[in-house]
Amino acid sequence: MPAQLRHLLFVLNPISGDVDKTDLEATIAAYCTERGRTASFFHTTGQQDLAQLQQHLGRHPYDAVFAAGGDGTVSLVAEAVSGSSLPLGIIPLGSGNGLSKDVGIPQEVTAALRLTWDYTIRTLDTLRVGGLFAAHLADIGFNALIVQKFDQGNARGPGAYVRIATQEYAAYQPAAYHIETDRETWTGEAFMLTIANATTFGSNVVINPHSQLDDGQFELCLIAPFPNTAAPGLLYRLYTSDFDDSDYTRRLPCRWARITVPGATEVLVQVDGEPHQLPTPVEVHIQPGSLRVLVPPPAAA
Numbered sequence: 199m200p201a202q203l204r205h206l207l208f209v210l211n212p213i214s215g216d217v218d219k220t221d222l223e224a225t226i227a228a229y230c231t232e233r234g235r236t237a238s239f240f241h242t243t244g245q246q247d248l249a250q251l252q253q254h255l256g257r258h259p260y261d262a263v264f265a266a267g268g269d270g271t272v273s274l275v276a277e278a279v280s281g282s283s284l285p286l287g288i289i290p291l292g293s294g295n296g297l298s299k300d301v302g303i304p305q306e307v308t309a310a311l312r313l314t315w316d317y318t319i320r321t322l323d324t325l326r327v328g329g330l331f332a333a334h335l336a337d338i339g340f341n342a343l344i345v346q347k348f349d350q351g352n353a354r355g356p357g358a359y360v361r362i363a364t365q366e367y368a369a370y371q372p373a374a375y376h377i378e379t380d381r382e383t384w385t386g387e388a389f390m391l392t393i394a395n396a397t398t399f400g401s402n403v404v405i406n407p408h409s410q411l412d413d414g415q416f417e418l419c420l421i422a423p424f425p426n427t428a429a430p431g432l433l434y435r436l437y438t439s440d441f442d443d444s445d446y447t448r449r450l451p452c453r454w455a456r457i458t459v460p461g462a463t464e465v466l467v468q469v470d471g472e473p474h475q476l477p478t479p480v481e482v483h484i485q486p487g488s489l490r491v492l493v494p495p496p497a498a499a
């Protein structure tokens with residue numbers, strides 16, 4: 199039996215996903231009370247959330263902190279607890295919920311709440327991308343642009359994301375990159391360059407198949423510019439864990455990387471679902487075993 203988690207903090211993002219959260223707090227509180235746990239709540243505001251959460255955690259001893267929101271909320275809580283023994287729980291309530299899917303957390307609220315008492319702990323690597331914390335996936339290029347447009351708009355949910363991607367695809371101009379890692383050097387144009395600790399985007403696109411969140415390395419997953427005629431085949435491979443079989447893809451496994459965009463002083467980078475304008479070169483470092491996550495125990499044989 200795992201240790202009992204008695205005092206739980208739930209970090210709630212009121213705007214994540216396209217999800218009505220009116221009854222969420224009452225549902226969580228009732229679930230915890232019934233099982234002899236205490237539930238406290240921290241509501242994100244979108245302003246200084248990391249500093250406020252860190253301060254709160256410094257004043258109150260909890261046994262676990264649950265992120266109830268999307269990838270941005272999960273990343274916020276993950277950063278607040280990373281490097282400590284405090285485990286992260288996830289109640290997936292965003293548009294994509296990438297990390298929760300990658301570690302097998304149920305996507306329905308009550309099923310995910312079971313992790314408050316029935317869990318095992320998995321210790322994951324995290325990344326620093328241009329100094330920013332990343333637990334899941336970061337990228338430069340097409341997807342970063344779509345995430346930025348999504349962030350600037352008012353519509354949430356997967357439908358809005360697909361609508362923006364379809365609008366932007368035809369006019370998108372791939373950029374050139376120069377990459378140095380602890381193992382190799384690569385120069386060329388890319389439609390998209392993913393910095394992958396994990397395997398799968400919340401959209402179920404498998405950008406980095408058969409890799410692990412706890413293997414002490416990450417992968418740079420490159421998609422070269424491709425003709426329109428190649429798009430359906432490429433998309434098919436991305437949804438069937440076949441990334442390496444395309445003529446337009448390449449993966450660079452590494453522990454450290456420096457990404458330069460020749461001629462540019464800054465570059466748009468999507469980090470755990472949030473867009474950031476970062477100075478180049480962008481350095482990426484792995485932080486092995488830095489995050490403890492509550493995941494479902496292995497199914498009994």
Ligand SMILES: Nc1ncnc2c1ncn2[C@@H]1O[C@H](COP(=O)(O)OP(=O)(O)OP(=O)(O)O)[C@@H](O)[C@H]1O
Nearest residue numbers: 214215242243244268269270271292293294295471
């Ligand atoms: N009270 C709030 N009002 C406005 N924005 C907020 C508030 N709380 C958090 N945010 C913003 O919400 C964003 C994080 O949202 P989150 O990623 O959790 O959900 P999502 O974007 O809908 O889902 P996903 O990332 O899975 O697609 C951050 O940009 C954060 O600043």
